[in-house]
Amino acid sequence: MTRSSRQAKMMVAVDCIIFGFDGQDLKLLVIKRALQPEKGKWSLMGGLVNENEGFEDAAIRVLHKLTGLDGVYMEQLFAFGHPDRDPAGRTASIAYFTLIDISKYEQQLSHEYEADWKSLKDMPKLIFDHMDMVKMAWEKLQYKAAIHPILFELLPLKFTIPQLQILYEAVYDTVFDKRNFSRKILSTGLLIKQKDKEKASSKRGAFYYKLDKRKYNAKFHAFLNFVPDPDNLK
Amino acid sequence: MTRSSRQAKMMVAVDCIIFGFDGQDLKLLVIKRALQPEKGKWSLMGGLVNENEGFEDAAIRVLHKLTGLDGVYMEQLFAFGHPDRDPAGRTASIAYFTLIDISKYEQQLSHEYEADWKSLKDMPKLIFDHMDMVKMAWEKLQYKAAIHPILFELLPLKFTIPQLQILYEAVYDTVFDKRNFSRKILSTGLLIKQKDKEKASSKRGAFYYKLDKRKYNAKFHAFLNFVPDPDNLK
DNA sequence: GCAAAAGTGTTGCGAATACACCCATGG
């Protein structure tokens, strides 16, 4: 086996699938592509990997460039490498799965890109194989959130149980019994009740909770079981 | 954002983490590297991706070249892209996680490579970041097998419940209660009891079972729960 | 005073665990 010319080098990019939650729906942050080909079409935020840069570093850089955010939840999703996925020439893309607190984003928005939050249910066409990436990321979100408490990454520091339930219901496109839901959530011991209430969405008001960071980090890998009928997932 | 010279192209390889089970221990198929650098050292089986080849196609080709096998269980594990991971120059590696029936391998062994099955517990040093790949694959095996019935991929067509239990115990490096284990396994409905017995490892003999392929494919994504204390996993 | 959302408690069922004995057979 020699390194003959049949094994060409290729460009390698990263693309970020950025999830957010606006209190009602799950959203994805997409941009209007600034360069040819496909200029002006909707696209995931991405960029080429630099010479002396690892993949995750590149994804962090790209995400920071768009959102101004650091230290957000990010994990590698999949390496896409179909020879024809980019018409401009052979380019691999390492896709990264990202969960951000949408309220932090709004403050720091860079205007260098025409970015917009799109509902997952009403996603515009995306360039190349970005739709495949989104689909895979969406499935992974459902899969992981059924087992690990990752959805807190989508919420602000303080949130209410009803807000959390709406988020879970959005992720699984279903409804849960609120009594069982709150018992299950509280039984994890991950939440710390606050003294103040959120008064905007109801007359009575709902208590805020904060995540217990210490327990969260310790228990992150513990298996949970948030989904009643997991046969619906893959 | 332009495609400047800072975004060099790079070589892209695939590497296969190939698991097998010899009836007693979990094994990994490794080869003696045939080319410089690191010639003669132990390595995962891998190869560069061809010009018009997707990543998974490349992994299938590489696996076939070593084992003669097709249609085995394979999934993408992770894309490794640290700039210095290969001293010969910037090379990314897409690692593939593979489970094979070790008995099928033995018949079809290609002698082009100096390949050997090494116990996971007694792994020799591997080149580059291949140890990281093995570690990640090993964790993924534990993680997935706790939820999905993938370990059958490591067994021959006909196997006994005690053999299956030894396999699970090897994967989790623990012991299970055999009564609860067989009940749990049989309750999945995935196994079909055969009329004949395996007589080599006991006087009484243990009934063979076969996997119900139809149900296996249908139920593959159903969540199971094979591990008593999942907090031990990540 | 009423509409609208928050919050809480009980019961029954199914799954998981812990645990002990009998079976078949080769030597």
Add this chain to the structure above:
DNA sequence: CCATGGGTGTATTCGCAACACTTTTGC
């Protein structure tokens, strides 16, 4: 006939799901 591994049954516990009513308060 006995040692070895194969195979089965039961009681208890625990977690989950189903389900209904009371509380608070802005209007």
